[in-house]
Amino acid sequence: MEPFSSNTIVQKRVFTLPHLELESGETLTDINIGYECYGTLNEKKDNAVFIAHYFSGTSHAAGRYAESDVEPGYWDTIIGSGKAIDTDRFFVIAADCIANLNTGNPQVVTTGPKSINPKTGTAYGSSFPTVRLTDTVRAHYSLCRSLGIEKLHAVCGPSMGSMQALEWAALFGDRVKRVFGAIGGGLAIEPYLISLLDQWVMPLRLNRDEGLVASLELVTINALSPNWAHNMFKRRPFAITEALREVARTRAAIADADSFLRLADAVRNFSVRENAKNISAKILWIPCRSDSLIFPEFAERGVAEMKALGLNVELEWLETDGGHLDGLSQLAQLAPTIRRFLE
């Protein structure tokens, strides 16, 4: 593995899992998982930090594919040499989920509805099996084991990534030492979020051809905040319409509707409540005060429930006003907290 620094170009790698028994009982074969690595795995192989991505995210958590890339990976401000998740100390792995949304992004490697079903020779489409976040987590753990990693120093992630991080700790017990979840809620999906996810998929149910842009527009505004919108558009309020539509169009151009439905269904069914007793990891939970998607009260309730279950959880607030997406862009403000937690 090449060592990583913020000036180093990152490379997509691919792990293939021959088969995986899904939560649904169905078996998926030849599962391809794209992943990126930053930093160096030590000899004891005990310095691995796994990064799980958010709903519309990918394995591109840090670095750039080419010097000319305008944007680095989504958590580049906290992953890298000397950063909160310090690649001088840790070997960081970030992987694409099963049924990743961004099938048209050439840097995404996933097995999902757009993949060829080996049994039929054609794409699964809507016949792709139901998946749960645990399915992706099991596949990702297999990826880690393929690299010789049995225990994780930490599993981290924002939003849907924080849900996966809890699933890791619930599934693999003391093989997960630390969980750092940003912009997460509690141990299970909240009823309000179930309803928002219903609204997210609604455009696809109403109009399969044109719905994806609408779905991604709703996702986008939900992930921003009232104050973000005010600060951006107060001089030209109506410009928000075309601006968000353009973002949604850009996202939809590389996204897949069936994958969107599968992922929304996975998040909708998130719960580690039954298995929370298996969690031995220390937990750092960083919600955002202005989040109007995974609302602050979800994290308050979640942390209270974790504490009531005897889990070792530390709560720190991101006190910014940009909403959910600040959990991607603003976490460097809490770099000392994250760094100390990973000691």
Add this chain to the structure above:
Amino acid sequence: MEPFSSNTIVQKRVFTLPHLELESGETLTDINIGYECYGTLNEKKDNAVFIAHYFSGTSHAAGRYAESDVEPGYWDTIIGSGKAIDTDRFFVIAADCIANLNTGNPQVVTTGPKSINPKTGTAYGSSFPTVRLTDTVRAHYSLCRSLGIEKLHAVCGPSMGSMQALEWAALFGDRVKRVFGAIGGGLAIEPYLISLLDQWVMPLRLNRDEGLVASLELVTINALSPNWAHNMFKRRPFAITEALREVARTRAAIADADSFLRLADAVRNFSVRENAKNISAKILWIPCRSDSLIFPEFAERGVAEMKALGLNVELEWLETDGGHLDGLSQLAQLAPTIRRFLE
């Protein structure tokens, strides 16, 4: 007029305005406006309080049409004999807006897309002209004048009704003595709300036949709060899906898609910023702390802007956690404040 008490049955009345020049420049003729009255107009005709309704509301602000009615009007807890808006003192008038959404409700009388265009003999449908909140406000003032009322003791309303109340004060200057707005924002629509309104109409653009249920489902969840959803559904989280869909279906069965589009467009274009200097009314503003539709920060900014313009505004918070709709059901908690404001 019959005097009103909470045990008195209310009656729909109809006012017909021969013609109205709309903001758009078009002229609308034979505009029918349903209205209800509670209390008695005094001889000086100076005790009138006008009530403007919310987006999906009607003129049924208080009382019951029949003893057997399960629910009274939406503000029945604050309008009536001895209540915050005291019908022993005030003559209260509540009227349907132009292009009211609930065209299938036999108690709603409105002129909108479902009305017959006298020029063609067929329903306007999507050819109904663009309307603004000011058009409804002008029609409502004509209704008041038809009753001999030139000056309003107060104009009150929740949500879209609070916007209309400000429009009244901006249009008619010292003829409006008081404005009481509940669950309102500021002097103009916020960019974030513009985007939410875009999302509300999106299902109708994607599928005109089935979109209205989806639109009303999104309206409904936006008007509730994360904690409301938690408290209602924590034991059966997935029950929220069918519960909200059933509410939306019930609402859609009596609602009209073209009217929804017209009204959303009217709200989207709300602004009294240009005419705010005409406002001489005292203002009572009661936003709700847990509002996740017209967010608390909108009211904070709004009241700050009103004060900066020299308006006489008093801010009081509804400190409940049920969200926007608490501005309909929970205002009796602030009855003393409202009562004192109306002295």
